[in-house]
Amino acid sequence: xxxxxxxxxxxxxxxxxxxxxxxxxxxxxxxxxxxxxxxxxxxxxxxxxxxxxxxxxxxxxxxxxxxxxxxxxxxxxxxxxxxxxxxxxxxxxxxxxxxxxxxxxxxxxxxxxxxxxxxxx
Amino acid sequence: xxxxxxxxxxxxxxxxxxxxxxxxxxxxxxxxxxxxxxxxxxxxxxxxxxxxxxxxxxxxxxxxxxxxxxxxxxxxxxxxxxxxxxxxxxxxxxxxxxxxxxxxxxxxxxxxxxxxxxxxxxxxxxxxxxxxxxxxxxxxxxxxxxxxxxxxxxxxxxxxxxxxxxxxxxxxxxxxxxxxxxxxxxxxxxxxxxxxxxxxxxxxxxxxxxxxxxxxxxxxxxxxxxxxxxxxxxxxxxxxxxxxxxxxxxxxxxxxxxxxxxxxxxxxxxxxxxxxxxxxx
Numbered sequence: 001x002x003x004x005x006x007x008x009x010x011x012x013x014x015x016x017x018x019x020x021x022x023x024x025x026x027x028x029x030x031x032x033x034x035x036x037x038x039x040x041x042x043x044x045x046x047x048x049x050x051x052x053x054x055x056x057x058x059x060x061x062x063x064x065x066x067x068x069x070x071x072x073x074x075x076x077x078x079x080x081x082x083x084x085x086x087x088x089x090x091x092x093x094x095x096x097x098x099x100x101x102x103x104x105x106x107x108x109x110x111x112x113x114x115x116x117x118x119x120x121x
Numbered sequence: 122x123x124x125x126x127x128x129x130x131x132x133x134x135x136x137x138x139x140x141x142x143x144x145x146x147x148x149x150x151x152x153x154x155x156x157x158x159x160x161x162x163x164x165x166x167x168x169x170x171x172x173x174x175x176x177x178x179x180x181x182x183x184x185x186x187x188x189x190x191x192x193x194x195x196x197x198x199x200x201x202x203x204x205x206x207x208x209x210x211x212x213x214x215x216x217x218x219x220x221x222x223x224x225x226x227x228x229x230x231x232x233x234x235x236x237x238x239x240x241x242x243x244x245x246x247x248x249x250x251x252x253x254x255x256x257x258x259x260x261x262x263x264x265x266x267x268x269x270x271x272x273x274x275x276x277x278x279x280x281x282x283x284x285x286x287x288x289x290x291x292x293x294x295x296x297x298x299x300x301x302x303x304x305x306x307x308x309x310x311x312x313x314x315x316x317x318x319x320x321x322x323x324x325x326x327x328x329x330x331x332x333x334x335x336x337x338x339x340x341x342x343x344x345x346x347x348x349x350x351x352x353x354x355x356x357x358x359x360x361x362x363x364x365x366x367x368x369x370x371x372x373x374x375x376x377x378x379x380x381x382x383x384x385x386x387x388x389x390x391x392x393x394x395x396x397x398x399x400x401x402x
Contacts, residue, residue, distance in 0.1 A: 004323065005357065009331070009355055011298060013297070017293055018293050043353065
């Protein structure tokens with residue numbers, strides 16, 4: 001853990017827009033958006049309703065909304081409902097993804113613009 | 122010109138090393154005026170006298186309590202704070218002062234760090250503020266970090282969980298039940314002294330709280346998280362301005378005194394304290 005990382009504890013609800021230059025670890029709930037210049041981890045108990053932007057995103061909890069990251073990993077306990085844009089998408093067995101994904105070029109920072117294939121795993 | 126304030130309770134400790142200290146300070150040409158402080162409540166008047174006399178540097182000779190008490194009276198002044206520690210403390214260790222001999226050399230080298238300080242309902246603080254539901258019993262810090270030896274203390278009474286709401290920079294709100302909460306200007310946890318020192322000048326206050334442990338134990342829990350981010354009962358936020366509201370009163374303690382109660386607004390005073398620091402790595 002880096003000294004300026006954010007941790008949202010299990011029984012915490014955050015409402016609004018969180019911006020960080022460092023990592024964000026989510027065990028509680030976010031109703032809003034989170035943006036990190038580093039990585040975001042949604043742990044098993046974490047729930048996000050909103051939009052996430054970061055370098056690498058790991059989803060072991062639940063996200064309802066949008067996400068954009070260079071790498072997105074949905075682990076076996078993860079549930080993703082919504083649209084995502086990423087260069088590298090990894091969806092583990094037993095993970096859930098219902099929504100649209102857009103592949104973005106690693107060298108560009110394109111935003112969610114289209115609604116390409118729909119996956120359900 | 123240097124002005125040295127010595128804790129009266131440390132007089133015997135100081136007298137043992139006084140000749141050597143004065144010899145070293147004389148060699149460095151920073152020997153100045155010495156005064157004993159009978160009581161911590163006398164510090165504002167003593168510091169005011171020193172400021173009126175135009176001393177460029179006021180040195181706290183003793184522990185962190187004295188250093189903090191002197192520091193809050195030097196915020197936003199031109200006068201620099203030095204520390205000559207007679208025992209280990211969070212502030213002295215974070216500044217890399219070492220023992221009193223090293224500290225004398227560091228005073229002479231005079232590397233001045235512009236340190237952030239904090240305000241709690243307009244009352245200044247330097248290192249940290251601990252929330253407690255009692256206005257009478259001071260919470261004690263426990264830590265498992267590199268500073269654990271100096272922060273070690275008996276476990277304080279577990280607190281009842283109370284709901285709080287924190288509005289951070291008017292950008293987002295955090296709602297939680299808490300049993301313990303610390304607002305730190307520097308972070309006396311983690312394994313890296315350099316990170317702790319960076320936190321003194323990072324333009325942020327650090328809010329750490331838990332719904333499982335009391336304020337005094339929050340830092341030791343963060344020490345656990347340092348190795349395992351799957352721990353979920355601690356929250357950490359960083360901000361330069363925020364307001365805390367609670368359903369029941371929460372009292373904020375700094376250096377053994379209550380300096381604010383909820384609703385409390387905290388803000389950062391960037392680079393507001395000139396303090397002599399050891400060499401940065």
